[in-house]
Amino acid sequence: MSESDPIRSTPLPLEFPGVHHMDEQEVEAAARVLRAKSPFRYYGIDPQHEVESFEQEFAQFVGSSYAVAVGSGTAALATALAALGVGPGQEVIVPAYMWVSVAAAVVNQGAIPVLADIDDTFCLDPRDVGRRITPRTTGIIMVHMSGAPGDVAAIQQLARSRGLFLLEDCAQCAGASSHGRKAGTFGDIGTFSFQMNKNMTAGEGGCIVTSDHRLYQRAVACHDLGYARNAQGRLIFDQPDLCLWGKGCRMDELRAAVLRVQLRKLPSITSAMRSSKYRIREALQRFPEVTLRRIPDPSGDTGVFLITTWRDAATARAVNCRLRSEGIVTWPQGLTNIVMTEWGLHLYYNIASLVLHSSVDRSGFPWNLAENAGSRLEYAKGVCPVADSLFERSILLAIPSCLAAADEDDIITAFETALQSCL
Ligand SMILES: Cc1ncc(COP(=O)(O)O)c(C=O)c1O
Incomplete structure (x- = not known):
C-alpha cells in the first residue's frame, strides 16, 4: 500500500441492522403463514395468531402492558395521536431533529406542531421544551x-x-433503554417502526405500546376500522366510547411472523452495533478536537449511529470529505457517512410542507382553522438555533450490525488521519 492509497478499497457493509441477521428462521416463519393460507390477523382458514403473539412478546420485551402492531412507524404515530385525542386547537411539541412523519401525524390530526430545540443529546432539550409550552399545548413527542x-x-x-x-417515538431505537427502563415506557404511549433501516425489520411495520388500558382500546379501534373486536375477530358496535374512526393500518401475519424472529435477535443486533460504536468512541475520546454526542446512559444505546461534532461547519465538511476519500463509504444503496445537513427530512427546515404550511385540501387545513388561530407557525431555519449549529458541525456515521474488527480499525485510522490533516 502506498502513502496515497485510501485506507479502505471496499465499501463498508450497508447499514440496515436487522437485515444482516436474517436467515432461514425468518424464511421459515414467513413460509409457516403461507402454508397455513392464513395471512390475515383476525380470521382465516387456519389462523396462526402471529400478530397477536408478536404483540404479546413485544409488550413483554419493552415492559408495557399492551402493544398494537400496525403497518408502519408513520401509522403508529397517527394511531397513537388519535388514541390520545389530538385535534384542532391543540399544540404538540416536536423536536427540531425528527422525521417528517412526526410533523405529518400532528398536522393530519388538525393540530399544530411546535418546534423545540435539541441539546447535545441530539434529542429534545428539556429547558427549551419548557419555554415553548403555551396554554394550547397538550403534549410532547x-x-x-x-x-x-x-x-x-x-x-x-x-x-x-x-x-x-x-x-415517545422509538422508531430509531428499538431495544434501547435509559437507566434500566426501556424506551417507549417513560410516556403515556410509545411508537416503533420496523421499516428496513431500523434495528429490527420485516421491510415495513410498526407498533404502539402503552400501559393505559383506555389508550390501548382506543389504539386498537383507531388502527383498524374505528371499532373494537371480539375474540373471534368480529367488530363490536355496542361500546359507544369505542365507536371511533379507523386508519386502516393493521399488521398482517406474514410480517408479524418475521418480526417475532427479529425480536428474538434484537439483543444480539444491538449489542454488535454498540460494541463497534463504543470501540470507535473510545479511540476518539483521546482527541479534544472531537466532541462525541452526549448519551445519558451508554449501556442503553443501541449503537446504530455514531455522531461526532466539530468546531465549525468547514471543519466538519473537511473531516467528512477526508473520511470519504479514505474509503469510509458504503454501497450506493446506502447512506453511511454524511455531514448532518445532508440528512434530508430529519431536519425541521428541510420539511418543505412544514415551512410552507402546506395542506392536502384547498381550505388550508389545519393552519386555517379558527381553533388554531394564534398558534405560532414558524418552521424556517433559525427557529432552533442549537439544532442549526449542531447539524452543520456534525457528522453522522451509520454503524452496521456486522462490522468486523478490521472495519472498526479502518474507521478509527481514517478518523486519526482526518484529525491530522484537517485540524
Ligand atoms: C423517528 C422516526 N419516526 C417515524 C418513522 C416512520 O416510520 P416508517 O418509515 O415505518 O413509517 C421513522 C422512519 O424513518 C423515523 O425515523
Whole structure:
C-alpha cells in the first residue's frame, strides 16, 4: 500500500441492522403463514395468531402492558395521536431533529406542531421544551433519534408537572433503554417502526405500546376500522366510547411472523452495533478536537449511529470529505457517512410542507382553522438555533450490525488521519 492509497478499497457493509441477521428462521416463519393460507390477523382458514403473539412478546420485551402492531412507524404515530385525542386547537411539541412523519401525524390530526430545540443529546432539550409550552399545548413527542434516548426522565417529569401527554417515538431505537427502563415506557404511549433501516425489520411495520388500558382500546379501534373486536375477530358496535374512526393500518401475519424472529435477535443486533460504536468512541475520546454526542446512559444505546461534532461547519465538511476519500463509504444503496445537513427530512427546515404550511385540501387545513388561530407557525431555519449549529458541525456515521474488527480499525485510522490533516 502506498502513502496515497485510501485506507479502505471496499465499501463498508450497508447499514440496515436487522437485515444482516436474517436467515432461514425468518424464511421459515414467513413460509409457516403461507402454508397455513392464513395471512390475515383476525380470521382465516387456519389462523396462526402471529400478530397477536408478536404483540404479546413485544409488550413483554419493552415492559408495557399492551402493544398494537400496525403497518408502519408513520401509522403508529397517527394511531397513537388519535388514541390520545389530538385535534384542532391543540399544540404538540416536536423536536427540531425528527422525521417528517412526526410533523405529518400532528398536522393530519388538525393540530399544530411546535418546534423545540435539541441539546447535545441530539434529542429534545428539556429547558427549551419548557419555554415553548403555551396554554394550547397538550403534549410532547420525544423522538429518541439515531439509536439512543435523550434526557427522557427530565422530559417525563416536565410532561407530568405540566399535565401534558408524552409520546415517545422509538422508531430509531428499538431495544434501547435509559437507566434500566426501556424506551417507549417513560410516556403515556410509545411508537416503533420496523421499516428496513431500523434495528429490527420485516421491510415495513410498526407498533404502539402503552400501559393505559383506555389508550390501548382506543389504539386498537383507531388502527383498524374505528371499532373494537371480539375474540373471534368480529367488530363490536355496542361500546359507544369505542365507536371511533379507523386508519386502516393493521399488521398482517406474514410480517408479524418475521418480526417475532427479529425480536428474538434484537439483543444480539444491538449489542454488535454498540460494541463497534463504543470501540470507535473510545479511540476518539483521546482527541479534544472531537466532541462525541452526549448519551445519558451508554449501556442503553443501541449503537446504530455514531455522531461526532466539530468546531465549525468547514471543519466538519473537511473531516467528512477526508473520511470519504479514505474509503469510509458504503454501497450506493446506502447512506453511511454524511455531514448532518445532508440528512434530508430529519431536519425541521428541510420539511418543505412544514415551512410552507402546506395542506392536502384547498381550505388550508389545519393552519386555517379558527381553533388554531394564534398558534405560532414558524418552521424556517433559525427557529432552533442549537439544532442549526449542531447539524452543520456534525457528522453522522451509520454503524452496521456486522462490522468486523478490521472495519472498526479502518474507521478509527481514517478518523486519526482526518484529525491530522484537517485540524
Ligand atoms: C423517528 C422516526 N419516526 C417515524 C418513522 C416512520 O416510520 P416508517 O418509515 O415505518 O413509517 C421513522 C422512519 O424513518 C423515523 O425515523
